[in-house]
Amino acid sequence: MVSRGNGSRLSRFVHSFKYASQGFCYLIRNEQNFLFHLIAGVFVLTAAVLLGFSTIKLTILLTVIGVMLSLEAINTGIERSIDLITEEEHPIAKTAKDVSAAAVFLFAIVSVIIGILLFFEPITHLIQS
Numbered sequence: 847m848v849s850r851g852n853g854s855r856l857s858r859f860v861h862s863f864k865y866a867s868q869g870f871c872y873l874i875r876n877e878q879n880f881l882f883h884l885i886a887g888v889f890v891l892t893a894a895v896l897l898g899f900s901t902i903k904l905t906i907l908l909t910v911i912g913v914m915l916s917l918e919a920i921n922t923g924i925e926r927s928i929d930l931i932t933e934e935e936h937p938i939a940k941t942a943k944d945v946s947a948a949a950v951f952l953f954a955i956v957s958v959i960i961g962i963l964l965f966f967e968p969i970t971h972l973i974q975s
């Protein structure tokens with residue numbers, strides 16, 4: 847069992863930061879989808895900076911990337927929790943995993959639409975110039 851550190855507020859804050867970092871490392875090492883979205887996010891953000899996006903457009907982009915990665919992380923947490931509860935095939939386990947995956951899928955579609963809206967004009971402008 848891992849010690850959860852029940853000292854001062856500062857020590858609890860440091861511990862929660864440490865556990866969150868461990869979760870982040872787990873996602874990078876074990877979840878291909880998370881790694882893909884992280885790399886895609888860095889790529890898209892770099893492209894946006896190079897295209898001279900305004901602060902408001904960069905803020906929208908950062909929010910979309912942050913929410914996408916957070917949803918991936920929550921989805922993995924739900925999947926692992928269900929695996930802990932049952933290793934058997936169960937219709938409710940299936941529904942829980944499918945619905946959790948649907949949340950990621952829905953936001954992925956929204957992200958692509960927002961991406962098109964943000965990048966369409968600067969890219970057509972770049973092609974025409």
Ligand SMILES: Nc1ncnc2c1ncn2[C@@H]1O[C@H](COP(=O)(O)OP(=O)(O)OP(=O)(O)O)[C@@H](O)[C@H]1O
Nearest residue numbers: 877922925932933934935936937939940943944947
């Ligand atoms: N215990 C279960 N009972 C019934 N169906 C399940 C169960 N576990 C998984 N499934 C079905 O298999 C699908 C894939 O589940 P799985 O746990 O392999 O997730 P995944 O999407 O492959 O993600 P990861 O690769 O991160 O594990 C689920 O969406 C669900 O439909």
